[in-house]
Amino acid sequence: MSAATEHVEHAGHGHNTDEHDPHHTPSDRYFIKVALFLALLTAAETATYWVPLGAFATPSLLLMMVIKFWIIIRIFMHLKYDSKIFGTMFYIGLGLAVFVFCVFLFTFQFFEKFW
C-alpha cells in the first residue's frame, strides 16, 4: 500500500474536494479507519448474543445495522462523493423494497406479535 495522504486526487485534476466532487477520493488511511469502526460495530452486534439486553436488544441491533448499512453505501460505495443521480437510482429501489415488503409483512400480520 502506498503512502496515503488524507485525500487522493487524480493526476492532472486540481478540483476542489467538496462532498459531491466525483474526483474526490478519500485516502487509504481514511478507509481503514472506517473499516475499523465497522468492525467495532460488528463486535458490538455479536456481543448482544452473549450479553442479554432484554427489550433493548432488537432496537439496538436494528440501529447498528442501519448505521453499518449507511456507512458502507455512503463511504465505501462513494455515494457521499458521487453525483446524486447514482444515489437516487439506488434509493428508489431501496425505498420501494422497504415499502413493498413492509406492506407484505403487515398483510400477513407479521408485526402483530410485537404489540
Next chain:
Amino acid sequence: MADIAVHESEPAHEDHGHGHDDGHGAHVTSTGLSNNKLAMWLFLGSECLLFGGLISTYMLYRGRRGDDPGPAQLFDIPLTSVSSFVLLMSSLTMVLAVNAAKRNEHSNTSLWLIVTGLLGALFVGGQVYEFTVFYNEGVGFTTSLFASSFFTLTGFHGVHVAIGVIMLMATAAIAKRGRISGDKAEVVEMVGLYWHFVDVVWVVIFTLVYLIPA
C-alpha cells in the same frame, strides 16, 4: 441515454462544463456521468427488491418448522460472526483496490483484488460448512418452511458472493496484465460497487436472520 459520439482513439477533452470526460469513462455522455455506473446503480436498486422479497419471506416463515430444529438450535453465532467480519474486511480490501486502480498502480490493484476474492471465497466456504452442518442435523431444503426460506435467502446471497469472486479474479488477471488503466479504471469501480452491495446485504441478513431472536 444517448452517448455523444466520442471515439476512444480521440484524445480526451478537458472540458469541465457539461459533457466532460471524467477521466474514467471512454465516452462523454449527455449527463456528464458514466452510463455504465448509472446502469450499475439501477441494477443494485433492483437487487434490493430481490433480497427484500427473500428476507421478508424468511421473516414470515422462520417460525414455521413444526418439531424440526430451528434457529436457536442450528445457528452457530461465533462462526457466522467470523464470516461477517471476513466479508466486512473484504469491503476494505475492495476500496483499497479501487483506490489503487485510480492511481494506476496495476500490481497493487491486482493484489487487493486477489485478497478480496480470497476473503470472499473464505466466506463462501464458511457458508458451505454451515449448510453441511444443517444437513447433518437433519435440516434439508424441503424439511420445513423455515428451512426452505433460510436456504433460499442465504443460498442466493452465497451465489452472489461466488459470482463476485469470479468477477474479482477475472478483473485481477486483467489488471495484472496492465490492461486496466486510465479510462478503463472504472471497471474496478463497477466490480467494487457490486461487491460492497453483496456486503451490505449480508449486514442486513446477519442482523435480521441470525442475531434478532425469532
